[in-house]
Amino acid sequence: MIVDILQRAFTLIETMLIVYVAAINAIYLLLILLGYFVLRREREFPVETREQLLRSPLLPSIAVVAPAYNEAATCRTSVRNMLALRYPNHEVIVVNDGSKDDTLKILIEEFKLYRSGRIAFASLSHQPIRGVYESRDPIRLVVVDKENGGKADAANAGINVARADLVCIADSDSLLEHDSLLYVAKPFLEDRTTIATGGIVRVVNGCRVEGGQVTEVHAPRRLLPLFQAVEYLRAFLGGRVAFSFLNSLLIISGAFGLFDRKAVIEAGGYRQDAIGEDMELVTRLHRLWRSAHRPYRIVFVPEPVCWTEVPERMRILRSQRNRWQRGTVDSVRRHMQMLLNPRFGSVGLIAFPYFFLFEMIGPAIELLGYEMTLFGLAFGLIAPRLAVLFLIVSILFGILLSMSAVALEELTKRRYPGPADLARLFGAAILENLGFRQLLTIWRTRGLIDGLRGKKKGWGIMERRGFSAGALILAVFLISGSAFAQDVDRARQLATAGQRREALQILEQRIAVAPNDIDAMTLYGRVLSWDGDFPRARRALQWALLHDPENRDAREALARVEQWSVRQPVVRNEVMFGGTYDDIQDSDAWREAEIGVKSNLRFGAAVLRGAHARRFDLNDDQLGIELYPRVGAKGYLYLDAGYSPHARLYPRSRYGFEFFQGFGPGLEASLGYRRLNFATAANIYTGSLSKYERDWLFTARGYHSDQTNSFQVMARRYLGSADRYVGLHVGKGSTREEIRSITDLAALDSLDAAADARFGIAAPWFLQLRAGAGRERLPNGHRRHATATALLGLHF
């Protein structure tokens, strides 16, 4: 009965997921087609027309408002770049949002600023202004110095001080094309009802930049920015062109957007408490203008106007995507009444539902789809062939969309001149669907959860490589960077080896010369917390978080400090449940569902595990217990016992023990024995050697049984804590971490590779995944097998 209900529920969810996937794909396809046909009719300015417009005094004046926070390193170049923009009547307003570095001092000296009597024209709310500066030189530069309040707050201050007809909100660290203002102003010239326009933002990584201008356009060479270049093309040339055509554009990139000053002031400016302030403002403009039945246009300009550097490191990208997703959630929640409300026309009926269904909750649904597929496979609810085919269809569709975006670029704008660049983009359009997209889905799901939980904002941390860094800067960076990395690594090694005093000394020296080194400060706080010096640890970690609010390592370490400092017993229990599916060529698959409870007791960890397996129409259960008692300062035991009442697939009983001993700097060795009581008992002897190297663990393990020997190596990268890691296992023989069943024994003489990962999805939940494939040697040839395990866990 229960099985029947579960099966029906599964079928229902599966059908809904298929409908959802079909809908999202159809809409993406429609958007990209619409984008293509719109772009085909778009005509660029001929040079002659452009030059004439650039001379005309009839064009509306523009104030470029650039909020800046701690931009001392780049502010000279970026301000010069903005002043050099070609437009008949524009001024630059840099808003120094309480920078802690020398941004203001540099601007004052570089541009000969004096404290001006200029006052604000409007009264949008923002933190107090400390002073307004203008240049004595014949340049139209205004610098507003104000107390820190965030990007939206700074933009409001800039808009207040601006007097021009239009205000352009630009990131001070983005590169703008010389004629970008003219391009984005074009819709204002064509239609007086235009209230906002946004331009295409492109990826500058890989391009040649000279004097603050992109002189040679190339696709990025590194994979992560290359994927993002394709992603940007897809988002801008597909989605935004189409939504602009429908006058339902909900996002104008915060990196470059042009607004009617009076319209923005009338709408109340940027909301300082909004996470995605750019999307929130545009949505609000739609809402206000549609509510008042006033004609208006919000337009996307498909010209390349702004170049931005995208993250080249996973950590930064993850943080950025988390912020973007939270921004979407925040904007959607604030304007929820627009959803499916015919009063708001195409915005309420098309764009807003699209954002809600596909952009906001889409990642969570996609992740659910993956989970359901694994679940369905594990319990035989989906035919493996069909699941694989659906996976192929899904990936092919992703490739089709990404390649369409690249083709759209080539057919219309053609900014990437070289065939090699085009080939790289096409390659990335294929590869990004094989892992990168799924990774983004996980990060965005996390962002969705954070957004729903109301996690607050901060200035985004973007690690920039710099546009014009010459060889000298690069050399200095490399030398100082590597020296710094060595210091921190050495300290980490010493700390993990128990030499905390020495580690703290190194870190203190490092922090003395580089107080802004977040990694060093975080590690310092962490080591102090291990020593029980909680007040100093707390101060160090709070300092690190002050400078990098998105730093998860520091946040987790601080959470631990708070936990340990109240002297609560460190009891962290977890429960895990999920399934394994082993697809075996020309044979029935092994399906296993398991549940385990782990408890950290006074003497060490204990795990109680129950498993149910199915193969050859046989069902079997096994109950087991594992204990990890500590032995001495650096040693512990592994004790294992299991029992199967039916012994159809599992051994009737199972015993095992292994002794682990740590020695030297991060080395650990073990020796152990297992006995599996099948009809004929199997005796297995095992041993391992492990090495901890910074956040890495490398292990080599061997098994010797009566019939065969096997060997495997494993590399695991811990991501900030023992609970989060990714790993790779390769071996001759089983790559299962623990031999538990007849399947594992059968696989002993095989070649295998597997990857595993464990990560938190939303506290207290975490996910443990494992996937692998291999080839077994049989007396009459070889047989392939593939395995996938997904376990969902909960800390309590």
Place this chain on the structure above:
Amino acid sequence: MRAAIWRSTLLTAAIYGAAIAIVAQLLRTGTNLGRDMSLALAFALVQMVAIILMVAALFARKQVNVIRAARSRRLVPQIQDALAMHAIGFDRSALLQQLRRQSSEDVRQTLFAVLASTRGEPRDRVSSLVPALEMLETRGQQRVIERIRDLVRLGPAERFEQIVTEIAHQNLLLRAVAAEELAPHAASFASSQIRHALQASDPQVIVAALEMLRSWRRALHVDGFLPLLVHENAGIRANAFLALPYAAADATQESIAPAIIKALDHEDTAVRAAAATAAGRMRIMLAANALGARLSDPERVVAVAAAFALAALGGPGDVLLQRAVLSPDRTAASMAFEALEKAALGRLEVA
């Protein structure tokens, strides 16, 4: 245009969907695959074909561009020869028609390049080809620009009124381009031609003509301009003040001041601001007190324009500003202070 975009989009999507449905049906009837499997396989197949077609189309397009460039290289000398022969009196219109059928764009570009570099009778013969070859296009924004350009090439002075009338109801982009297109010929326009446009019954035509005067930035004497400063239409009036320094450069202070003083009290913000700006640019000392009163204008755009105009006047303007700096009205005081500061630095243009 929107309908055409929708039509193309939906048609392509329908073809894509139909292709999947047909392939799925073929797979179902041709094999023993179930409904789900055949549909999924059809999706996969059609997607792969679409990807291949897209890449092929891309490279085909690149090839077409290469062919077009080669054709232009071949045709342009023939077009130039034909035009040269036509210019000196041999009728080559039939040949040019034939060449136009092969590449209209090449003929158009070459024809106007020749027009720009010839004078006298040869030029007249070539310009007679323009209507015959249907070179004056009228579709789309760029076509309108091209048409204006062509009209200017055909004779800016004679066609001034036609151009102003044609662009009066166009958007600002087209008006700005037309103004710039006519700018090099501004000196050749007779005052009567401009006056005629300024006296049109359509206010839009008057505004377009005023915008042109402002764009040209040339000191001209335009008869009948001053009545526009008291025109009942606020848009015309504001634009007239903005064009005043160029259109009535030789007008006396006494003839302009009453209109400016009156406009400084106008209900329309744009008129007040434009009047203040004009007063500053033309240094109308008689308007100083009226400008001083505007320092407390509720619209800051007017107050700033008045403050900067006073600073531009110097003398009595400075005195009024210094008084305003000490006044209890902090907004007026700040505006006055800023204007004095900018005047001292010689930066009054940044208002």
